[in-house]
Amino acid sequence: MDFFDKLGKKASETYKVTAEKTTKIAKETKLKLEINNYKSNMEDIYKIVGKKIYQKYSAQEEMQLEDIQEELNKLDEISGKIDIANKEIMSLKDKIKCSNCNYEMNEEYDYCPKCGTKMK
Secondary structure (H helix, E strand, O other): OHHHHHHHHHHHHHHHHHHHHHHHHHHHHHHHHHHHHHHHHHHHHHHHHHHHHHHHHHOOOOOOHHHHHHHHHHHHHHHHHHHHHHHHHHHHOOEEEOOOOOOEEEOOOOEOOOOOOEOO
16 A cells, blocks of 8 residues: 555656646746737837827928827836736746846856856
């Protein structure tokens, strides 16, 4: 009976690890889809900005930052959301990025192996 108990425990442990990995992969995939949607939204806003600038140019009017401020604010907001999603993805992978060179490394590193910058 001892053999079957050990086998059952091992199967349970394996299932648990597999379930955790699957959950992480699913979350990462969802975040990557969100990022792609955000980038698509940004492209739409870039088109609006370009159109506004061109309309001012063709009317020989001076362009003012206020004319596109709403779009710029939206771009800043979306960019922040992308940064948050990327950080969540890194966390799911137990990774961090170097603040100096953006090298992707394990969380436990005290220094970046690429550039030597001290990690927080």
